[in-house]
Amino acid sequence: MSPIKVGLVGLSSRSKAQWGPMAHLPYFLSDRGKEKFQIVAVQNSSTESAQQAIKDFGLPPTARAYGRPEEMAADPDVQLVVNVTGVLSHYPGALPSIEAGKDAFIEWPLADSLEHVQEIVALASEKNIRTGVGLQGRFAPPFLKIKEVLASGKYGKVLSSEIKAAFPHNPRDVLPVGWDFFAAKKYGVNSYTIGFGHLIDVVQSILGDIRNPYTQFQNQRPELKRVDRSTGEIVGTIQSDVPDLVVLIASIAESATIRDGATLLVRYRRGPSFKGEPAFVWSINCEKGEVRLVSPGGPALQLNVYSEPVTIDVHDFAADEVKSIEWNWADYQLQLAEDARATAAWYEAYAAGTENEAATFQDALHRHEQLEKWLSIYSA
Structure with a gap:
């Protein structure tokens, strides 16, 4: 071929x-x-x-x-x-x-x-x-392993899920010179559409679509410092109208892995987490156990965030034991830099004719509609 x-x-x-x-x-x-x-x-x-x-x-x-x-x-x-x-x-x-x-x-x-x-x-x-x-997060092995564990049914159906996420790739109060568009909602490219958008997509790709969402937004730091990356110097400020804190509470659609009435709670914040704490903790409470994913480097597992171990543990209620769940990159991915590994998986899927199992344009439209609808409430 x-x-x-x-x-x-x-x-x-x-x-x-x-x-x-x-x-x-x-x-x-x-x-x-x-x-x-x-x-x-x-x-x-x-x-x-x-x-x-x-x-x-x-x-x-x-x-x-x-x-x-x-x-x-x-x-x-x-x-x-x-x-x-x-x-x-x-x-x-x-x-x-x-x-x-x-x-x-x-x-x-x-x-x-x-x-x-x-x-x-x-x-x-x-x-x-x-x-x-x-939306390469769908191909990140830790997320794929979570999906596999839930699909196995070993720990029963999902009753609820909680996420606490910070996005350390964007400083809490600084914006590089030349990135002014990142501070304006009207351009559609900012920490909400990118950081939160990636996160809420991969969560729904695993748990299923959410229902009846309630969202709370806040712009904690509307004034950002403009930094010259070549010198590290602060050269002024810029006003931002993009929320840097998003709280979402919703129900999850019933399915083979989700019990009717299951709740999702997400708290997402631009900037680093509390010093010494992991930037991403995702807990999934099931009938027979609780699964927890921890990523010190944040929720963007399609990026180079693996300098500290990304771990998955499960509390087995019957045995009352906490067990580690192993996840692995494919051999071909290990030959690539971490930033390229999840993207490579999409190309593998395309070559195999299975790209529809990943995110298509139709999936992207659905996510954009969700994000736009939620943000319009804040804008209003």
Whole structure:
């Protein structure tokens, strides 16, 4: 079987965010990735930028360089277009290739507004293409192990679940220069849509959709310090209208693993946790035991948060013993940097034709609708 031909959008060694090089490129450049995929084109904001990326990252010299989305869309060789640009560029950058009928992977959030998300999803559905979105937490082994344990039924059905999460990747009161859009709800890319969005997606992918949610928002630090990353100096302040504390209480839909009336409680906060405490603790209380996942580095298990052990323990009520549950990366993932491992799993699923078991554009639309609805109450 010949490799799947990939076009990468937004691969640059000079951009502020390096998610493409950190999370996507390592798999494509690995021996296993090369067996299944081939990068044949790169599209950036200019042809020169794309040519430089091909050179900087050691891509095949035969890879074509484009400066406009329409050029990528017109390339008959490209089968899958992977968009790793900033969120504000997702909508204009993705539409031409989707219109051309090419399969698409777009990082999360899918777009900068619900209207743009709806348009992208409607067009993808019309063209009947295969889709994926960057909700890679669904592929993180600790989360997959939790899902496996609950599905086994060994500890009975879920009665309730509690989450206490901080997001240490974003400082509590600092914003880097050049990231001003992160402080404004209107741009759709901030700690709520990204940090909380990733968390609430993976939780629902495991427990099932929530019902009758009650949300409480607070903007604890509306004034953020602007820091120059090159010097570390504070160079001013910026006002933020993005909530940095989210509390959600909801019921969980009854299912084979969830008892009717089960409750979910989530407390999510931007910034680090209390000094010395883990940034993420998830407890799941079942009929015959309680499962607990602890990640000192936070809830974003699709990232490089494993410098301290991420653990799963279960309190078996009958034996009145606490037991550790082991989880593992796949062998091919161990060959990659941690930031790239969960993303690599999506590519494996796509190559196997099972990407619908992960997050699709339709799933992304549902999550965007949830987040928008909850936030509109706060905005009102």
